[in-house]
Amino acid sequence: MSGNQKPARRDAAATQRRILDAALSEFATQGHGGARVDRIAEAAGVSKPMIYSYFGDKEELYKAALKESYVQIRQGERAIDTDHMSPEDAIRELVTFTMHHFISKPWFTSMLNTENLRKGVTVQEIDDLNDIQSPLISQLGEILDRGVAEGRFRPGVDPTELYITIASLCFFPVSNKYTLRVVFNVPIDDAWLKRRAEDAGRMVLCFLRPEPDAGSG
């Protein structure tokens, strides 16, 4: 899981990186309260004092790991280009990306859950909100405007709320797959989730289509 290179002796930056990766993995799999600094040290291939020297204490390390998980998804989001697509295809693309990210970077959903269990005490302390906010919101705004201009989407849909809708449909079946499998006997695997993403795209588009009675606040 934590793909450590050979220690590359005396490289402070690389060491910090290894610690951060190990911390992200540990916090994501064990939660905040279940994470162990000793395990992080071992997984990173360093001694404990390195961690305290570079990151301060467990809380600061957690903060760094939480921020890192956001930074990763935002990087991915910035790489999406939907300008050349039809509004419908653009929406489908965003849904597909979101689902794929949740599937392929499982620590992201885990960190979100862990942080919300703590009522967001740490996410509030992250200084640079810019590193954390999603570039997808404004992109989604443009897509919606284009769709409305072309008469394919209804007006009055808030981009942030739409983003939350998309995230909802992708997040839940990924994050809760273990309990869903047992409780409902659903064979959730990557193929099942891919089909789910297609359904989610259809559902969102259906919701966006201009129709007499579909209005919202």
Added chain:
Amino acid sequence: MSGNQKPARRDAAATQRRILDAALSEFATQGHGGARVDRIAEAAGVSKPMIYSYFGDKEELYKAALKESYVQIRQGERAIDTDHMSPEDAIRELVTFTMHHFISKPWFTSMLNTENLRKGVTVQEIDDLNDIQSPLISQLGEILDRGVAEGRFRPGVDPTELYITIASLCFFPVSNKYTLRVVFNVPIDDAWLKRRAEDAGRMVLCFLRPEPDAGSG
């Protein structure tokens, strides 16, 4: 939070109940790894050996708390009666109930997240799956059948998948409200979530309406 009555001396059943309630609260707020048996004992107003005597060890206590959180939602679900409603109203009712339950029983979403962080190792060990499975699935199946028969819903929709869709739309904004508030600056409160439930109902109904190209596997 843990509304303890007066200890009612020497009442084993009541004591077990207090321990279970305290455990549910502790595991839900602190996670599996962060939960402390000493805190549970204090919140329940008992000494630690009581817990070990009645529940075995921390793991078994966690299992009891997890099961309890399912039992609670299933009880609520069983009380819903949609037989006299139109298919549309019935769907809206289920969505409203689901959202309301997630809002009013926050430990349920927390326990689901905690258990999924652990890859569902404990939920697998719950013997009586019947206590855990949702009666809403079959109810949803009947509603769908009725809707199809009346020509108001398209055929071929799987009740379990629809249930997951409804749960997705309600779960995410409730479970992740703390990070959403900070990261997207969304004023998520009970009123916001109620509006969200209405949107979710609309979206689901729009997805169910019979239309030329909306078919699914």
Added chain:
DNA sequence: ACAGTAACTTACTATTTGGTAGATTGGAAA
């Protein structure tokens, strides 16, 4: 009244955990 036992507590242990003091080592600059 008086056993007998279920309910409950005090006081303890072994281990784990976050965190630190102080020594050591490698590499770059002089």
Added chain:
DNA sequence: TTTCCAATCTACCAAATAGTAAGTTACTGT
């Protein structure tokens, strides 16, 4: 080559933690 500091480690501590042994207390049936 020597100096010096950043990078790193060994060895440790105090507190917290899951779990238990052994005792005490209140109810119940006789």
